[in-house]
Amino acid sequence: MGTTDTSGRATGQATGCEDRPRFRDFDTALQDSRLFPLTATGIETLQVNFGTLCNQSCGHCHVSAGPSRSERIGKGTLKKCLEILRDANIATVDITGGAPELNPHFRFFVDACRALDKHVMSRCNLTVLFEPGNEDLAEFYADRDVEVIASMPCYLEKNVDAQRGPGVHEKSLTALKRLNDVGYGREDDGLVLNLVYNPGDDALPPPQCELEADYKRALWDAHGVTFNNLFTIANMPIGRFHEYLRREKLYQSYMERLIDAYNPDAVPGVMCHYTLSVGWDGSLYDCDFNQMLGMRCDHGAPEHISRFDLEKLRSRRVVTGLHCFGCTAGAGSSCGGAVLEQ
Numbered sequence: 001m002g003t004t005d006t007s008g009r010a011t012g013q014a015t016g017c018e019d020r021p022r023f024r025d026f027d028t029a030l031q032d033s034r035l036f037p038l039t040a041t042g043i044e045t046l047q048v049n050f051g052t053l054c055n056q057s058c059g060h061c062h063v064s065a066g067p068s069r070s071e072r073i074g075k076g077t078l079k080k081c082l083e084i085l086r087d088a089n090i091a092t093v094d095i096t097g098g099a100p101e102l103n104p105h106f107r108f109f110v111d112a113c114r115a116l117d118k119h120v121m122s123r124c125n126l127t128v129l130f131e132p133g134n135e136d137l138a139e140f141y142a143d144r145d146v147e148v149i150a151s152m153p154c155y156l157e158k159n160v161d162a163q164r165g166p167g168v169h170e171k172s173l174t175a176l177k178r179l180n181d182v183g184y185g186r187e188d189d190g191l192v193l194n195l196v197y198n199p200g201d202d203a204l205p206p207p208q209c210e211l212e213a214d215y216k217r218a219l220w221d222a223h224g225v226t227f228n229n230l231f232t233i234a235n236m237p238i239g240r241f242h243e244y245l246r247r248e249k250l251y252q253s254y255m256e257r258l259i260d261a262y263n264p265d266a267v268p269g270v271m272c273h274y275t276l277s278v279g280w281d282g283s284l285y286d287c288d289f290n291q292m293l294g295m296r297c298d299h300g301a302p303e304h305i306s307r308f309d310l311e312k313l314r315s316r317r318v319v320t321g322l323h324c325f326g327c328t329a330g331a332g333s334s335c336g337g338a339v340l341e342q
Helices: 026-032 075-087 106-115 137-143 157-164 168-181 208-223 239-247 251-260 264-269 288-293 322-326
Strands: 045-049 092-096 119-124 147-151 193-197 229-232 275-278
Touching: 026 322, 045 075, 045 288, 075 106, 092 106, 106 119, 137 168, 147 168, 157 168, 168 193, 168 208, 193 208, 208 229, 239 251, 251 322, 275 288, 288 322
Parallel strands: 045 092, 045 275, 092 119, 119 147, 147 193, 193 229
Antiparallel strands: none
16 A cells, blocks of 8 residues: 655555565557557646545545545646747646545636636536535636536445545436536536546446446436536546555456556547646646556656747657556546547
8 A cells, every 4th residue: 555745645655665576567568569658649738636535435536536635736837838828839727636626726727727728628526516615616616617527436326435435426417417417428418517427446448439328318217417528537547546455455357457448549539639638736747647656757857847848749759557557458538538439
């Protein structure tokens, strides 16, 4: 199990260092597939992590976010992000956390990004709509045409509450209905509401298109809820899910499952090709998962936003690790769900 430093940040989790002799290295897999080195093809999306503060403590959370976490991005770092967005040809801003809406600078940043005509995506846990000060969050999102990507790990109450806490399923449904009421999830209104599925255990996600059909049918028939797309994302052996795997003695078997399912066809679609991730402290990462492991940009690319260099970053070599098998198993897994059609 990983340790934590004095700030509460996870250190050394799920790098696989303690078990590395048992597993093939990811770079070796890339070499065998003639895909080495893994290299960025540009920066289409700037992903900004607003910190680890969250009103939930989900069992699968690779961020290990929760109500007791205090790390949060400051306005100075956000202003630097805005400078980059203003000067660089980056079309999309992907806001994540924790629960980013709990950060006092969240609405300022969304408004500033929209003023720059950037497409804004916000990763929402749904229950945050009921936190004090967020009573109008659905309307705020709708007024600014924000794409909402909402966590909904299952349509069954017992599965959601087991993974995310008692009562979360009911509150999530109420939040989805509120989003529907302001125009989200209805094809003719243009307000995009996507849901995210994570397995409840150490299994890989089922075929995305089939599960999406099940979700749409179940949520509409039982609750009258609609949404646009379902993203299936594999649980990464990082953070709280890593702790679960270790506690249940499932880490080795799960890593073997990921490695056995390695699919070189999924490699070109993984998010590190086109995304740059900004940590709450301004550090730069190839993806959100590297961020949680403290694996900053390297191989000659700047590791902090204060030294941002577009030319070096948009063609940078990606920092890889054993966890990268999680994004390349089966149909692949990225922040936008499966990367291959099934």
